Amino acid sequence: MNSKKKWMILFFIGIIFLQFWCLRVAYRYPYLGIIVDQNPKQEWVITQLERVSIGSKIGFKPDDKILSVDGKRPEEHLTVKKYYSIEQADVITVLRGDKELTFTTRDHATSMTVDILSLLGEIIAFVFAFLIYSRLSKSRSALMLSAVFLNIGLIFMCLGASTRTDILAKGMTTSLVACLPFLFLQFLIMFFQERSNFIFSTRYMKYVYAAIGFSSLLQLSMFFPEANFKFYKIIYYGTMSFFIAGFIMNIYLLAHLYKKYRKSNDYLFTIIKTIIFCLGLSFCPLAFLNFIPRILFQTELAFSYYSGWFILFFPVTFGYLIMSKQLYDLDIILRRVFYTAVISVLPSAVLVAVNYFIFQKDATLKHMVISFTTTMVVLTFVTYSLEYFATRLEKIMFPRKYYLQQALKKIASALGSITNFRELRDIVLVDIVDILQVYGGAIVIQYASGTLEIISEGNIDEQDVKRRFLTGDWFDSEYTRTLIKGHEEYVSYLVMAKKKTNTFMNREETQWLSLIISYLSVSLENLYLIRKLNMKLLELASELPNQEGSEEYVWFRKTMFDLQEKERTRIATDLHDTTMQDIFFVQRKLKNLQKQMLNPDEHRQLKDILNHLELINMNLRQCCFELNPYLLKNIGLVRALQNLVDTESSLGDYEIQFVTEGKTTAMENLDYEAKRHIFRVIQELITNAKKHSQASRLFIRLVASGNEVTIHYEDDGIGFKPNSSSGKTVGRSGMGLEQMKGRVLHLNGQFTMESMTGKGVEVRIQIPIKEGIPT
Structure with a gap:
């Protein structure tokens, strides 16, 4: 096992131990939220009850004097001594006026608000950390973003125990919060380095992490009995100062990038503007509503557990867009969110107003503001997601x-x-x-x-x-x-x-x-x-005839004819290997089924189907032959032509008379390419007659005499004007005539045709035998 795997195993063991420890503390003790301090008489007095805690529900009130905690004097209790708060206590005795009251905390359920929010934030952060690490492990910036999520997840993990003033959880929380903005900063630097020529030194980061590490070591001193609230206060303010300093450094980096790329209109500048908005939305609530007021005025303007949730906005948005490869659409998505929020303002106001006038006329302004904000957020989410869900459910909602x-x-x-x-x-x-x-x-x-x-x-x-x-x-x-x-x-x-x-x-x-x-x-x-x-x-x-044209024309004709033959052979092969084979298997299955049938009517119907399939098979076989005349090689030119004539005569409503004269051996001694061209010429003559001539009789004579092969063709059809322009119009039959001419010229032959409207067609073709056939 290599060292990396060992460290990973140790890390996960540490995570599991920390999770177990924090859950034990959080669910063993309720969150009391009692803040105490000493008055001039050195008496311990409740100064504040934290929100979402159960201190006020139990019965504690500000200005109550603490007499004892778990039977001990207040200053002897661990949480009072170190953090000036009362947590992890079972029995607390107070003096209210001249009346002594004793409260037992075990009889009250813990406040679940902080714990549920913490657990939910932890799950979200860890899920995103795992997804980014597993899918984008090759990107350094993505790995750093995964570390950001891991940091946030650990903060949420420790939050429940930290509110109970557990020393380990509180130390982890303060250290992780101090480290968070610097992890953001390093992620941004890596991100822009990967996507541009941006260079920004990160040498100082090791000193920052060293300072945070030293601060974390100081946290360990809280375990010593001598450590007290004054020491913790220094650490606490130091943590907030680190956070604010890191936030300022992020703003400085983005301001530098904004100034550098503001004159460009490329996607990088759009991302910079979007990051500024997202980062501000993530860090500003915690910085300006909690940390800065706490440093300056020793109070918070908002509940830190709620404002802390905004920290997730930037990394979650960035993580989703990086994983979904929509990073460059970030400004479009945010613009859509903004406009859907604007659209939701009026409906939200109407709903809140209707609810007020009909159901809750005694509602306070605070309640109405919360209702309006909640309604607007829900409507914004629904409006933004409407397109997504409509697309996903379109098959069900709009099937047509x-x-x-x-x-x-x-x-x-x-x-x-x-x-x-x-x-x-x-x-x-x-x-x-x-x-x-x-x-x-x-x-x-x-x-x-x-x-x-x-x-x-x-x-x-x-x-x-x-x-x-x-x-x-x-x-x-x-x-x-x-x-x-x-x-x-x-x-x-x-x-x-x-x-x-x-x-x-x-x-x-x-x-x-x-x-x-x-x-x-x-x-x-x-x-x-x-x-x-x-x-x-x-x-x-x-x-152009071959003797008048250049070699390029000869090559051009040959290439055209070769391409045609290859395509015809391909189609014929596909028909034979697929369609005809499928028909064969269907026929065989039907014949087996026919043997099992006893009903005469069904037997007759199945026989008709088999006959029809056989007819289809014959037609396909003839198509394959016309596309790829394989008989030319097997039985020769004359017999292949006779087979073609016999087949066309049986299928058509016209008579074809085919005659050969002279020495047929002279024809068969031609090379295969020449025989194929002659076959195609006669095939085209028959096809054109079948489609256009309306003839009742075709006469074809093939003669081998001297040094040439002569093809003589006549029909008694309607004829046409050979020189008319209509014969060469796209959509008419002039293309077959040009094909025949081209093939004859390729064989160094001569092509003559005579025709008149109403008087049929006569074609005479002469092809030399001794002259070399172009190859």
Whole structure:
């Protein structure tokens, strides 16, 4: 065991012993609070009865002459001799006028005010000391603040026994009180040294602590029989002088810092101003209401046990803010406390006035002032804490508002991950429909060309929405349309069906939807720019043939296509490893359940579910193949294309005729990248025909002749004007055409297309075999 642990163990043993000793004294003897002195006739007379003591309750009065204490003459009693007070006494005899009275203190319960306050202050101080030490042990200033709390905790620990004039407790209390302001001072110096370039010498502190240590040694002499009240009085006034000197040194340090940083408006100056206020509030009551009046006038202006509680204000505030990492918000918190106190003044005055006129017309001014102060403090605390408790209990008190805010946070966080328009449905629309409890919703994007793009969720008729946008017929509609973003190139709207409860949205839901729309407007603008930039990149990739472009263009095209393939492969892998596997396990469990079913109707229903799952599985498998055509490596280009054509023919309502001519071995001898580009070109031709051509027949011919591969494509669809600007508008299908051109040019090929409105499309692609394919 190292020396540090040994000292810690000894320290805790000492704390436990001191706690036991003080509790024994405090609960063995009641707090009498009898102050005595000798009159000119050398008689011991009661001069004062301390507040919150039980001396007056027992029956003692000022000017009573003390005849004996526990059967002894007064001057022979320990507490009278050393402190001019009567404590730790069981039987006291007094002379009142010509009548001799005997009082037994054991028959009276002790005054709990001082003891309860002391125990409460001790617990608060020790808890803060432990929390700061355990959480912020790496900070020297925090450790010093923990020592401040420990000092205050020990003062409160000894306070109960000290009021009973126990020599050990009284000596500990006076020494700790003298040390307290200097611990504050050292904490402030360390604190500002850690947070700025402030340098302040602390060499003198060792002399201060040495002087306080010497004073503590003098306290031990009170155990000697010869020590009396005159000696204690010197120690007592010395303690108060130390405290006031330490307080003045704190003020001097803060005044120096204030002067140094007053021309700056940074957080450090704000902290300095706040510390001045807090420190004044902590030390001024004890200094100006107790110690200074006691030195100058031998009396106190306020009860020291109450004013001493203000000492906790500064360290508790600082400790809480340091642990909660809100130190730089200290001035904001104090400003809030101040204004909540100001707001509480009028209600407090009204409550006290109502109470006076209705219930307590005979109340004294003192009672009304105490009532007003207490009411204002309570109202200030309640008003200040209202926001905190309302936030903590929001889920219970305002459940609708709470869930709306949680949904808002979720959507705001997820919007950053959106990369295309279709993701808006899963990230935004699903939550809007679910939270607002509407039948369905849609985000409609109307481009300048008149084209509509609709992203819907729930029970909403896209064709009906499209018709209403084209005709402008929104009267007597079951839908509500809200503008999201107006732009010169597009306009976006949020369309929602009616609520399932057939009610209107309340104010909270309307505000929530307004915030969602503001987020959507920014997100849609970003998505539009991404799509526009992507189209520009594709156009750039298809503009210059390789022989006319530089190496940078070749590298650019290759990088774009590689990134696309990687992303498609990633998505296909995710679908295969997650969704398809989940479907497989569900199918297996349902098949096991099917074997156990005897009811024919349930058996048939379960079979329908399994068939539907199998259909979903097939569609997912086809999606994976389209994203990642793994058959290219397994069976070659021609058979992979034939598989693609067969699948699309079975799913679509059009006929696809696929023909190969020439030496297919020439095609299969192409490197994998070239075959993948050819596959993607033909795949894109079929996809565009499926989406836009409205054709009933597609013809695709793949020919290998001489030194080139030729792709010939025809359809009998509606066609379009190839040179029209609408074909390249964001939101239309021009991006697929640019992709095909870019791939062909990347293979050093030629791309030609002929089309007229109403006459279908014809595409001819020629790709050389002997020339090197860019890699």
